Amino acid sequence: MQTSTSLPSWNVIEQYAGMVKLAAQNADPANWEWNDRSVWKLATKNWQGFKTKWYGTSQCASLVDPKSTPLSLDPLTRFDGAPPSILVRKSYLTTFDHVWAQAMSSEGEVGTIITGQPGIGKTMFQYYILVRLLQHKQIVLFTMDGEHLWLFYHDGVYMTTTASLVGVQPAEQLPVPKLLSSEVFLWSLFEIEGRNEPETFLVKRPCMPVQTASLGPSQYRTWEKERTPLLTGLPLWTHDELMQGFPYQENYQSLLDALREGYASPAQKERDPLDVFPGARAVLKECEEDAVLSEDSVLLSPEDALHYLLEAAIDRFGYSAHDVFSAVFDYNSSTQCHQEAFRITYTDFEAAASALPNNQNADHNISHWILALWPVDSAPFVRIRWEVKFKSKWVGKNVIQQMSAVEDDALRHQIRILQRNPKAVSLTGQFLEPFVHDSIANSTGSFWPLINMASNNADPPLFTMLRDSVSSGVQFPKIKREIVKFHSVAGLSMENNIYYIPADTNFPLFDSFTVDINHSTKSAVLWVLQITTSRLHAGSARGYLKIRSIIANLKSQLRGDPPPKKTTKVAAGQASSTPHVRVCYLLVVPQGDYEPQTQWDFPKGWNENCDRHDHRGNVYCLEVPVGACSQGRTEFWM
Incomplete structure (x- = not known):
């Protein structure tokens, strides 16, 4: 892998972290010892090949250029629990820089917690960090479920389970610095399923923890209190990122083949090929009707029809990649899941609008289907601030309709409540919409x-x-x-x-x-x-x-x-x-x-x-x- 001359310099973070020497010490086998490997075994050849592929390599376009092709995780496969590839978002680059700066400037004492909306690629980001760290020859402890562990060490990749390490001292089963006074550390990259917190050894020295977590503190409350890590987060996807990542979705080619087979003439088929993609035909029919009215060309090409389905999903569901891509392939189910979540009370909505931007737990239906967090600012060494918004205009209008149907005075009260919350200013705007309509129509x-x-x-x-x-x-x-x-x-x-x-x-x-x-x-x-x-x-x-x-x-x-x-x-x-x-x-x-x-x-x-x-x-x-x-x-x- 060769470094492109047009790409950013190797390790941009050096300009303000200034701790390249410590990274080199981390990578030096002479600074580490690992006396007891009894609970560990060599990982499969796919994991060994993955380490060999990236260990000590120079930079490449797919790692630092968001416009490049997605980053392949080959030879890892879905059977290894890994995605086939990662779309490297611009936010991945900046967030990695923040994580690196925090770790190096604190000499491994201060970790990082990365939160954000469900379905935006937090897990994918952990694989991205892993690749970047392997390029620096760092020692990495890695788990994406809190149960199965992989240790990327100088001489290979090892695996075990969390249960095998619970209750033991780090010096007994993990690599440790040879000198107690040493500043070297190993990286602990983890994600925990459910509402459980990580095991102590994942966040205790010599581990330097980096956790990706759901909204709310239930997965990190204890170690956040003990080690005061940097709390940062990933934003929702941009329109361009959704466009770029769409062709790499698992069902993309199947949908395109169905459009090529039956979009132009479904009546000539015994079975509509689009039937296995519920809602797609109805969305495209609306497009055809609008094209007739506007006197545009009526029939889209299969590729244009696929693009229209993506645009329709973005319009309705917003910018969470999981929501959008799921909706393209099953528009009806995605719509139903959201509509079921719209049946909420004013009390629950007020509580969620206040809790979410302050990294507190909120009603699951609201945090997953109704509200979204947008980073107000994100900078090195700075705790992230969030602004809460509706996931899309469609979501906001439906929620407001549900609420206003109950009681108009309650809607006015809701606006007053939201106006007192500076992190919910965008929500206030959508609640004001019906009153703006009335003002224009009656002045x-x-x-x-x-x-x-x-x-x-x-x-x-x-x-x-x-x-x-x-x-x-x-x-x-x-x-009037x-x-x-x-x-x-x-x-x-x-x-x-x-x-x-x-x-x-x-x-x-x-x-x-x-x-x-x-x-x-x-x-x-x-x-x-x-x-x-x-x-x-x-x-x-x-x-x-x-x-x-x-x-x-x-x-x-x-x-x-x-x-x-x-x-x-x-x-x-x-x-x-x-x-x-x-x-x-x-x-x-x-x-x-x-x-x-x-x-x-x-x-x-x-x-x-x-x-x-x-x-x-x-x-x-x-x-x-x-x-x-x-x-x-x-x-x-x-």
Whole structure:
């Protein structure tokens, strides 16, 4: 393995840890002795081959370049309890640096606990650490279940069970420094199943512990108190990471083969090949219907259909890799599991929103299916801080609907509770959404003041709020509008003074829209509204298709045609070019909650499929009063 000249320098952490000498001492067999190996036996040839493959090797792209191909763990197999490969995320690189710095600067006295959302790859990260440590010839004690142990020593890999070492002194069955005054240590990488805590020998000198753990302190409470380790964590996956990791999922090729076999013509098959992927056909049917309405090409290629299924899973379930990939292959079961978790009480929700960002235990349904943790900051030697959010807009809207159906006053009370928790500001924003809708639909008098947002001219664009005036040609009327909830754009009659809200809680990219129609000039302005309290807002590319469907509907009505139906196909060149629809995007923030650098990061696809119906437009920020401002924060009242 050769080091690429374009990669970061070997062991970037040296610049602030400065303890390369100690790492070399750890790796020197002359500094260690191992007198009793009676409970240990040589591990299988796969484990021996794995150590040989990485021991003392130089750096390679798959270890330090997130854009490289996944890191293969060959010759380990699933029979060895190991995954076939690891997608090296950017957060793996920085978190490894933090772990290394903590260990070396404290001379092995202070370990690290790594937490985070279920299903984000904490176990995979332990294998990544293992490879990096073997490159430095470190001694490593390794267990991913707390029961089966592997010891990577200078002369080979050994295995035993935890039960064989319980109650014995480390000097009796583990390698120890030859000199009692020595600073050398061995690494203890472990993950414990259930709510059990690790055995003492895993966290006691000469071991330098690195634990990956579920949310809450039940798996590390005792040793955290005794050794005060660094508490850090891994973030959820990014959109690009999900895209990159998707082809390496076990059922990826099977789903692609099924799409190639039966997606285009399921009626010609005795059995639909997609039946073994519950929900996939229904998701793709929705895409086809939207394509008909927007007059796009109706049939996707199998590869594009697979990409659409991934986008749909991300839209609905968020950015936990386990949730997303599970949903692609069984959309129905994933939906059902989440929906069953939505039946929660206000008390449980309040308790979880307070407990999770403070590394405390919370209701399992809420921590696994409803709420997610996002790191606010992560730096060497600094205990991580979390912000709690809904896992996705779909999850948030469904939970809020469940709660508001019980009692509106209780929903208002919930907002007040969340406003007192600075780590739950994003939750507050989604709870405010129905009240923002009401404020826009029921306000009257002149025009809403808009704030310019400037594009960075990238593809896709990132729009950032500016504090300059909007031209007089752009005016969003402040008039009373009737709220209409719709299930489909198909057959929807577009009218002035109507405020349209999707009934589908999984509607992508925007939360509502309204239109200003001028029949005499056959023109219309389509106002697309997205409500947020986040400094950086993103969205889904699936929303562009919805917007083009609305534009096609508007143009049809401006020509005097009846509203298009889902089954109406429009031939190429059939649509008239006379009607004109201008799109304006509004990023809506509660008044007083805006940030000076509020941004809207549009998804990929901004410049695609725009020839017939152009979904692109200018972007503005709209501040909507939903309460009174107090000490820089919105105090909710209605």
